[in-house]
Amino acid sequence: DIQMTQSPSSLSASVGDRVTITCRASQSISSYLNWYQQRPGKAPKLLIYAASSLQSGVPSRFSGSGSGTDFTLTISSLQPEDFASYYCQQSYSTPPTFGQGTTLEIK
Amino acid sequence: QVQLQESGPGLVKPSETLSLTCTVSGGSINSYYWSWIRQPPGKGLEWIGYIYYSGSTNYNPSLKSRVIISEDTSKNQFALNLSSVTAADTAVYYCARHNSNGTPRFDPWGQGTLVTVSS
Numbered sequence A: 001d002i003q004m005t006q007s008p009s010s011l012s013a014s015v016g017d018r019v020t021i022t023c024r025a026s027q028s029i030s031s032y033l034n035w036y037q038q039r040p041g042k043a044p045k046l047l048i049y050a051a052s053s054l055q056s057g058v059p060s061r062f063s064g065s066g067s068g069t070d071f072t073l074t075i076s077s078l079q080p081e082d083f084a085s086y087y088c089q090q091s092y093s094t095p096p097t098f099g100q101g102t103t104l105e106i107k
Numbered sequence B: 001q002v003q004l005q006e007s008g009p010g011l012v013k014p015s016e017t018l019s020l021t022c023t024v025s026g027g028s029i030n031s032y033y034w035s036w037i038r039q040p041p042g043k044g045l046e047w048i049g050y051i052y053y054s055g056s057t058n059y060n061p062s063l064k065s066r067v068i069i070s071e072d073t074s075k076n077q078f079a080l081n082l083s084s085v086t087a088a089d090t091a092v093y094y095c096a097r098h099n100s101n102g103t104p105r106f107d108p109w110g111q112g113t114l115v116t117v118s119s
Helices: none
Strands: A004-007 A010-013 A019-025 A033-038 A045-049 A062-067 A070-075 A085-090 A102-106 B003-007 B018-025 B033-039 B046-052 B057-059 B067-072 B077-082 B091-099 B105-109 B113-117
Touching: A004 A085, A010 A019, A019 A033, A019 A085, A019 A102, A033 A062, A033 B105, A045 A062, A045 B105, A070 A085, B003 B091, B003 B105, B018 B033, B018 B091, B018 B113, B033 B105, B046 B067, B046 B077, B046 B091, B057 B067, B077 B091
Parallel strands: A010 A102
Antiparallel strands: A004 A019, A019 A070, A033 A045, A033 A085, A062 A070, A085 A102, B003 B018, B018 B077, B033 B046, B033 B091, B046 B057, B067 B077, B091 B105, B091 B113
């Protein structure tokens, strides 16, 4: 299985901050990388697919980049509703696997 | 738009079989792949497996010996059966559409249902 490692595991930030979360794959996955947001008690929601494509309806302050083994999710200006957990997921090979998650907390 | 809803018992005894159903509304299951994913309390996400409307399936090797995913196209539903459960199978179970066009991705998801394994 392809291992996905996110960093940091948790992050404290303030409204208006720019934040970046990284995700590293244990082998090259081209651009087969998705990002999800999960608010407490809710199901994950797709934010970014194919490493950098913004899912319909997702605010443009979210962006993704990377290819191969290293990827980033950037939130350009944090809003109160963005404080949540974020997961990367590879879809290059079966089984699809997720990173361990990054929890974004209010400073 | 497509919506998914999980249903089934919230409590299952050890060694028994966990059975859940996902009802799809706003669209037909006669296209796309449909997946089950779980999340133990306070932990990360694990893909369990998917079914294609043709009936073909693919399971996570870590669970393959205990998992069966089936479908009922007449009811627009698909189901998960996980046998010989233990406390380690306690989790929130989600169903999701597995969009395989381009980069495969999970969207949308059901709200999830907590299943506790305990005697």
